[in-house]
Amino acid sequence: MVADRPPFEDLYRAYLGRIYAYVRAQVGTSADAEDITAQVFMNAYQAYARFEARNTTPAAWLFRIARNATLDHFRAHGRRERLRRTIEHQPVAEEDPSGVAEERIQYRALLARVAQLPERQREAISLRHSGLSFEEVGVLLKCTEDAAKMLYHRAVKALKEAVEEETA
Amino acid sequence: MSEPEDLELEALQRQLDDAFETTRPRPGFEDELWTRMQARRPAGTRLRDAWLGLVQGIREVPAVPLAAVAGLLVVVLGAGVLVYSGVGRGGGAASIAQNRQAGAQPAALSSPGAFGQLPSPRFAAAPTGASAPGPVQSGTPSADYAGQVALTWTGKLDLTISTAPVFRYHEPSTNTADQFATALGAVLVSRPAGYLGSYQTTDFSVRVRGTVQSPAREPTYTVLPITSSASIDAAGGPVDVALVFLAERSLAPSWQYTSNVVVSGDVSQVLLDRQFGVTGYGYAYLVDGNGRRYGIEVDLNGMRPISATGPLTLSIDSAQYPIISADQAVRSALASTQVSAGAPGVPTATLTSAELVYSLVAAGDHSFYEPSILFSGTFTVNGTTYVKRVLVPAIDPTYRSS
Numbered sequence: 001m002v003a004d005r006p007p008f009e010d011l012y013r014a015y016l017g018r019i020y021a022y023v024r025a026q027v028g029t030s031a032d033a034e035d036i037t038a039q040v041f042m043n044a045y046q047a048y049a050r051f052e053a054r055n056t057t058p059a060a061w062l063f064r065i066a067r068n069a070t071l072d073h074f075r076a077h078g079r080r081e082r083l084r085r086t087i088e089h090q091p092v093a094e095e096d097p098s099g100v101a102e103e104r105i106q107y108r109a110l111l112a113r114v115a116q117l118p119e120r121q122r123e124a125i126s127l128r129h130s131g132l133s134f135e136e137v138g139v140l141l142k143c144t145e146d147a148a149k150m151l152y153h154r155a156v157k158a159l160k161e162a163v164e165e166e167t168a
Numbered sequence: 169m170s171e172p173e174d175l176e177l178e179a180l181q182r183q184l185d186d187a188f189e190t191t192r193p194r195p196g197f198e199d200e201l202w203t204r205m206q207a208r209r210p211a212g213t214r215l216r217d218a219w220l221g222l223v224q225g226i227r228e229v230p231a232v233p234l235a236a237v238a239g240l241l242v243v244v245l246g247a248g249v250l251v252y253s254g255v256g257r258g259g260g261a262a263s264i265a266q267n268r269q270a271g272a273q274p275a276a277l278s279s280p281g282a283f284g285q286l287p288s289p290r291f292a293a294a295p296t297g298a299s300a301p302g303p304v305q306s307g308t309p310s311a312d313y314a315g316q317v318a319l320t321w322t323g324k325l326d327l328t329i330s331t332a333p334v335f336r337y338h339e340p341s342t343n344t345a346d347q348f349a350t351a352l353g354a355v356l357v358s359r360p361a362g363y364l365g366s367y368q369t370t371d372f373s374v375r376v377r378g379t380v381q382s383p384a385r386e387p388t389y390t391v392l393p394i395t396s397s398a399s400i401d402a403a404g405g406p407v408d409v410a411l412v413f414l415a416e417r418s419l420a421p422s423w424q425y426t427s428n429v430v431v432s433g434d435v436s437q438v439l440l441d442r443q444f445g446v447t448g449y450g451y452a453y454l455v456d457g458n459g460r461r462y463g464i465e466v467d468l469n470g471m472r473p474i475s476a477t478g479p480l481t482l483s484i485d486s487a488q489y490p491i492i493s494a495d496q497a498v499r500s501a502l503a504s505t506q507v508s509a510g511a512p513g514v515p516t517a518t519l520t521s522a523e524l525v526y527s528l529v530a531a532g533d534h535s536f537y538e539p540s541i542l543f544s545g546t547f548t549v550n551g552t553t554y555v556k557r558v559l560v561p562a563i564d565p566t567y568r569s570s
Contacts, residue, residue: 007343009202016198021191035194038201045205107187114184129181129188160180 008048010046011058012041018059019066022130024109026122036073040066060136063127067140113162121155128152195555199358206355223461241370280293282487287531289538290382291457291559301477317547317556318516319502325494325522325541329448332524332562333486333536340364340480341385345376348389348480352417375478383457384530387480391417393473405429410466414474422481425463435474440464442479444526444537452524452539459525459542460558489539490564497522497541500560500568517556519545524562 019040024033044065051061055067114125120141127137345364346356354367354374364387367374372393379387407427414420423442430437442463443451453461464478492500501519509516524543528535539562546553561568 009343009346012202012205013198016201017192018188020193020197021188025188026189030194037193038204041201041204105181107190110183110187111191125184126188129184154182156177156180159184160177160213163180 005048005051005053006058007012009046011044011048011062015059015062016041018130019062022063022066022126025114025126027073028112028115032073034065036069039072040069043069056139057136059132060139063130063132063136064140067123067127111165113159113166116162117155117158120151121158124148124152124155125159169540180425182568196302197355198537202356207530213331243461281489281567282393282532283489283536286489286536286538286567287529288568289457289527289529289540289561290384291459291527297483297489309448316507316514317505318507318511318514319505319519319545319556319558320509320516321498321502321519321543323496323520323522323543323545327449327491327494327497327524327541329446330493331488332446332449332452332491332539333444334539334563335484335486335526336445336534337386337482337484338374339379339533339535344482346511347389348376351376352419355492379528379535381530384415384528384535385456386528386535388477389419389480391476393418393475406431406436406438406468406471409468409471410440410464410473410476413466414464414476414478419464419476419478421478423463434469436468438466438468440466440478444525446533446539449524454537455525455527455540455542455559457527457559459544459559484537489567491539491562492541492560492564497562499542501541501558503545504558505561515543515547517547517554519543519556519558526558527559 016037020033020037023036023040024030027033027036040062044062047065051058056064114122116122117125124142125138127140128134132140134148135145136154137152138145141148141151142150177407181275186318207268285295342359342364346367349365349367352367352369352374354369354372357366357373359365360375362377364376364378367376372391375390375392377388379385406429410427411420421440421442424445425440425442428439428441430439439461440463441461444454446452455461455464464476467474468478501522507514521544522541525540526537529538541560541562543558545556547556548554
């Protein structure tokens with residue numbers, strides 16, 4: 001194993017939650033998010049021998065795999081299905097047996113609104129709030145760091161308007 | 169953009185931060201997925217990892233494979249030096265002691281006191297109320313006699329050495345535990361509270377835990393067969409059955425030990441008591457806070473192994489430390505009780521033997537096996553004879569931090 005490459009399990013334990021949250025903000029249900037997250041780490045595990053820490057950060061590498069897996073998921077299920085899932089996605093319909101996590105429900109509602117944004121805006125918010133730098137977001141979205149910042153700020157503004165419209 | 173709008177956007181960004189930070193998969197998903205990933209690896213990859221784990225083990229403890237092979241050869245040939253021991257471990261129990269040589273030697277640090285000031289051993293609370301870290305008394309069975317006992321010394325303690333090694337290990341991580349399990353061919357199932365990991369093969373489950381602070385116990389593994397294991401046909405009896413079981417899983421001890429068997433009905437407890445080599449002295453047993461020897465324990469039902477517990481194989485280094493003299497040790501032992509011989513209503517235990525032993529001192533990131541002097545003797549109350557043990561820390565007090 002290359003000296004500057006941490007054990008894969010360290011990456012797995014450190015990033016599983018963040019990757020799941022990123023995927024969860026893209027898709028409608030936690031079941032889909034789990035399936036895609038599983039696929040992400042299966043793929044990453046197989047590819048880890050080829051991972052070069054000199055060329056990219058582990059975070060950027062994993063999120064690239066996550067982004068591709070999410071796009072594959074959408075392609076496999078078709079845009080119609082994706083739209084249906086996004087429209088049908090209601091935060092309170094999700095499993096929350098305790099029923100007491102009001103804050104969590106609010107966050108789910110927020111993520112559901114993120115999921116309804118245009119693709120690039122949705123990804124800019126999801127990647128940025130999953131802990132990536134604007135530079136890393138730019139690399140993943142194939143644009144400059146400044147363009148990534150711009151895209152992100154437009155996305156947040158669009159999200160704010162969507163929230164206001166819904167609560168009006 | 170107006171200032172209020174900026175503030176609203178900042179608030180939304182904070183909510184997004186919270187939303188992403190609190191959105192996590194359901195409990196258990198992390199370990200489930202990891203297990204699935206391990207299980208779906210190609211057989212070749214698993215074999216390679218097991219091999220790498222074995223090689224890693226060889227690097228850490230150079231003599232392990234030789235010791236395992238040597239142990240196995242002895243079992244196969246049925247050759248071994250059987251020495252019947254007069255010391256039993258329980259009422260009505262049959263006891264056999266057997267010496268086996270194993271050659272693993274810890275890496276030695278050249279300068280005396282190289283580990284710095286050492287923490288003091290915390291022995292089990294003495295029935296007489298002696299306080300740690302001083303000497304401790306314990307009886308066998310201690311629960312049967314909790315009263316005060318006066319002490320006298322009639323034995324002879326020859327300590328021709330003025331220094332003894334202290335052994336040190338680094339606290340294992342979950343990765344260490346995982347490597348250990350991988351070498352056994354087991355995959356991670358979960359990480360239960362208090363354990364480094366719980367693992368499984370098709371035949372047995374393995375649990376690994378780190379150092380326990382009190383009572384001090386080193387990192388250990390416990391192997392439990394899932395299905396009823398087959399009887400092992402070994403000519404030498406329970407000890408050889410246990411050694412075959414351990415050797416088949418690369419768990420044969422890499423250190424010097426003597427063996428004892430405690431038989432109770434169909435169940436035999438095979439105890440491989442660990443020893444540390446001390447130049448100029450010989451071998452010193454590892455004892456717990458009550459002065460009782462321990463190492464690996466394999467439980468058998470007939471000739472079928474039903475469980476095995478032993479210390480995790482860890483890289484150990486050593487450093488020499490000055491130790492107290494025999495006279496100082498005797499004085500400390502006798503001073504461990506506050507009652508005098510001949511006091512009315514107080515039995516007097518006559519300590520007749522003393523030996524160098526090692527006890528574990530748990531100390532966080534690193535833990536130590538430190539030398540102590542174990543005094544033993546007997547006393548009689550109402551016709552019942554009890555064994556009395558007194559443990560005295562052997563390291564020169566100026567090298568102890570507390």
